[in-house]
Amino acid sequence: MDIQKQKHLRFSLILCTLLGLTACQKEAIETADQNANPQNVQQNNQQAIELIAEDVVQIQTGSLVDKSPFTGTIQAVSQTSVQSQVSATAMQVTAEIGQFISKGQVLVRLNNQDNNARLAQANANLAATKAQAELNRSLVERKRRLWQQGFISKLEYEQSQVEYLAQAEQIKAEQANVNIAKKAAQDTVIRSPINGVITNRQVEQGQTISVGQTLFEIVDPSSLELKASLAVSEAYKLFVGQNIEFRLQGDTTLYPAKVTRVSPVADQASRNITFFARPTAQAPLHIGAFVEGSIIRSSNQQASGQIIPLNAIRHIDTAPFVWVIRDNKLLKVKVDVMQKQSADQLAIVSGLQNNDMVSLIDFKHDDQNKAVIIQNDEIQNNVAQAN
Incomplete structure (x- = not known):
């Protein structure tokens, strides 16, 4: 019995030895194959990258219109705030929000009793001063004759001249008071300074308003x-x-315009430059409407080259590069960015081959040189024809 077990054990050992030698021989053959064709082994160990047609774009050549996007609003060229020049009570308000009015049209009538009284008093003072001045003028003429005849002294004659000149200056002062009172009386009738539409009203009949208060x-x-x-x-x-060019919010139609004014000072908060423009074609504009548009530069300021999507460029501000499919392999290619167009999200670059397919998807560094399969027969045919 023991002899039989020993034979069985020897047979098992011999069988294991043969299996081990066979495995070592196979490994040696595979190692030799790897040393002979390392590139094939590397490709076999790499899994091909699968893309769809929407992941890649064909390079275009040409030039881009240089556009710089902006946002803004529509406003009236002529607009104004009507304010009160006097303190008084509103006796009558004749304008409403949304009403079309003409230049010079009455908007508000204020209580005018005090101003009329002041104007009457100023006119009376002016009349009295003029009468006194006329009397002084007559006295000067009379004393001049008396002085020439020797009945009064020269000093008395000169004194009458001084009194007349002082009274003449008093006339000017009283006339100024009349003008002030007249303007105050006129300011109680508030009129529109322009043709337009009332957009805001801040006064009601019977309301007491103060100097400088905005009414319309x-x-x-x-x-x-x-x-x-x-x-x-x-x-x-x-x-x-x-x-x-600009478009109104909610409208896809583009309308042309020209810049009319540019502010020389940048806004301290946003660091933006404010500018104004007038439409050069009929557009359905409304005051306060939001707009977005682009500054368009002339054709002689445009660059030409290879046009690709802006979002396909990686590290655009430092060391720009793109992922391309060339000869059915994924490559990382450095490019020079010649022009960026934020409005259409396009860029003009150099450094690519015209038959390259540009990937919109970002990859890792280890993905370079991997095989690429684009699951679209039409795209594959285009690539084959380009090659």
Whole structure:
């Protein structure tokens, strides 16, 4: 029995030895194959990257219209706030919000009793002063003759001249008081300084108002303009006469306009430059409407090159590069960014081959040189034809 077990044990040992030798021989053969074809082994160990048509774009060549986006609002060119010049009680209010009014039209009549009384008093004082001056003038003439005849002294004659001149100056002072009182009386009737529409009313009949209080706000809707702002870094593109295009909020239609004024000072908070523009074509503008648009530079300021999506460029501000599919492999290619267009999210670059397919997806460094499969027959055919 013991002899039989020993034989069985020897057989098991011999079998294990043979299996181990076979495994070592196979490993040696695989190692030799790897040393002979390392690139094939590396490709076999890498899994191909699968993309869809929406993940890649074909390179275009040409130029871009240089556009700089901005936002703004529509406002009236002519607008004003009507304020009270006197303190009084509103006796009659004749204008309402939304009402069209003409220049010079009466908006409010204020209590005028005190001002009329002051005007009457000023006129009376002026009349009395003029009468006294006329009397002094007659006395000067009379004393001049008496002095020439030797009946009075020269000093007495000169004194009468001084009194007359003083009275003449008093006339000027009283006339100024009359003018002030007359203006105060006129200011109790408040009129519109422009043609337009009432957009705000802050006075009611019977209300006591003070000097400087705003009563109405008026805008002229017949003449509108854009008020917008642009980053200081883009301010070199702004000048009077510059072409722009804009669209109203909720509307896809683009309307042309020209810059009419540019502020020389940047806003301290936003660091933006404010500018104004007038539409050059009929547009359905409304005061206060939000707009967005672009500054358009002339064609001689445009760059030409390879056009790709702006979001396909990685590290655009430091060391820009893009992922491309070339010969069915994923490559990392450095590019020079010649022009960026934020409005359309496009860029002009150099450094690519025209048959490259640009990836919109970002990859890791280890993905470089991996095989790429684009699951779209049409795209694959285009790549094959380009190659």
